[in-house]
Amino acid sequence: MNGFLGTRASIMLDVVFLAMFAVVPILFWSISLVRRGRNYQLHKQVQVTLSLVLLIAVTAFEVDMRFFTDWRARAAASPYYGSGVVIKSLVVHLCFAVTTAVVWTWVVVRALRNIPSPPGPCAHSAWHKRWGWIAALDMLGTSITGWVFYYLAFIAK
Numbered sequence: 001m002n003g004f005l006g007t008r009a010s011i012m013l014d015v016v017f018l019a020m021f022a023v024v025p026i027l028f029w030s031i032s033l034v035r036r037g038r039n040y041q042l043h044k045q046v047q048v049t050l051s052l053v054l055l056i057a058v059t060a061f062e063v064d065m066r067f068f069t070d071w072r073a074r075a076a077a078s079p080y081y082g083s084g085v086v087i088k089s090l091v092v093h094l095c096f097a098v099t100t101a102v103v104w105t106w107v108v109v110r111a112l113r114n115i116p117s118p119p120g121p122c123a124h125s126a127w128h129k130r131w132g133w134i135a136a137l138d139m140l141g142t143s144i145t146g147w148v149f150y151y152l153a154f155i156a157k
């Protein structure tokens, strides 16, 4: 089914493309809650909610891409398709996406196991800060490379 952004993309691609414009600011706002306001509880709630929403979205997206949307047919009209630039941009995007899924899951699981409830500074803080930043920057990279792929495959004329 065609999307609603008026590009060559499907509905699901449009939803994910737009959703990342919300996920990235929410993620950095959640980190700023810790850094500025020391609101650890809200940071936890936002991160766990974001993780569950992303899990559902990524599952729906994968099912759609594998069984329903022929993204290659939709991208074929792109001037960057024949030269392989679209595929290369997808490979770069997938490198970010796959590592983000792994690191993100690891950060959440370890945080829920090792940070006390209610949350606050503890023995797990140093590990969590380092890997929390890696997870956040990886997610930013996933979004930026995803937007670039979307442009090259479904917008470029």
Ligand code: HEM
Residues within 6 Å of the ligand: 031, 034, 035, 040, 043, 044, 047, 048, 104, 105, 107, 108, 111, 112, 115, 119, 120, 121, 122, 125, 126, 128, 129, 131, 132, 133, 135, 136
């Ligand atoms: C993927 C999910 C998460 C990411 C990306 C993330 C990211 C971060 C980052 C980057 C910081 C450091 C902020 C700074 O520079 O000071 C931080 C701090 C913190 N996070 Fe998370 N977080 C996540 C999930 C959670 C969860 C589930 C909890 C609670 C169980 C939690 C509790 C905390 C606490 C207590 C701190 C403060 C540590 C301290 O300053 O001692 N986070 N988080």
